[in-house]
Amino acid sequence: MIESIEISSAPRGRLSTRAIAMPADTNPFGHVFGGWLLSQMDLAGGTHAYRRAKGRTATVAVESMEFHQPVYVGDEVSCYTDITRTGRTSIAVQVQAWVRRHGGDDALVKVTSATFTYVAVDDSGNKREVPSEG
Ligand SMILES: CC(C)(COP(=O)(O)OP(=O)(O)OC[C@H]1O[C@@H](n2cnc3c(N)ncnc32)[C@H](O)[C@@H]1OP(=O)(O)O)[C@@H](O)C(=O)NCCC(=O)NCCS
Secondary structure, eight states, X not given: OXXXXXXXXXXXXXXXXXXXXXXXXXXXXXXXXXXXXXXXXXXXXXXXHHHHHTSOEEEEEEEEEEEOSOOBTTOEEEEEEEEEXXXXXXXXXXXXXXXXXXXSOSOEXXXXXXXXXXXXXXXXXXXXXXXXXX
């Protein structure tokens, strides 16, 4: 909805991934699939969690997924991530996706946000404790 456009606010967290939406990522109506965007966000959150966990993580939950604006072919999609909670074995990452419109100006438009939870796992896929920071 137009009312939810965020022009004055800024992305939260660090830039973890950036990609261009391609024709193969669209539905028959020319809008980018929500699933493509979700996977971009999971990659971004997983990259951040991997760094914090110092190794492999598995996605266990996605909460509060919101689609604020559509994404179009050619848009530059940037995913920003911020760790909001670190538990014994889990890491919650707030992920926001912002776009610069293809052919538009430099304005950033927030298109989605969600909280992803990752669990630190060992080589066998069993959960392990998140190591202390540093
Ligand atoms: C990751 C996995 C090994 C965890 O094993 P588990 O026995 O389910 O683990 P637990 O129930 O003890 O939960 C582990 C942590 O995740 C958290 N967690 C589990 N489910 C959660 C949920 N739905 N939302 C938020 N956190 C959750 C727990 O609170 C716990 O956190 P903490 O240790 O920091 O307190 C197992 O769930 C798994 O293999 N899942 C599939 C992962 C996967 O394949 N992901 C890719 C999907 S394509």
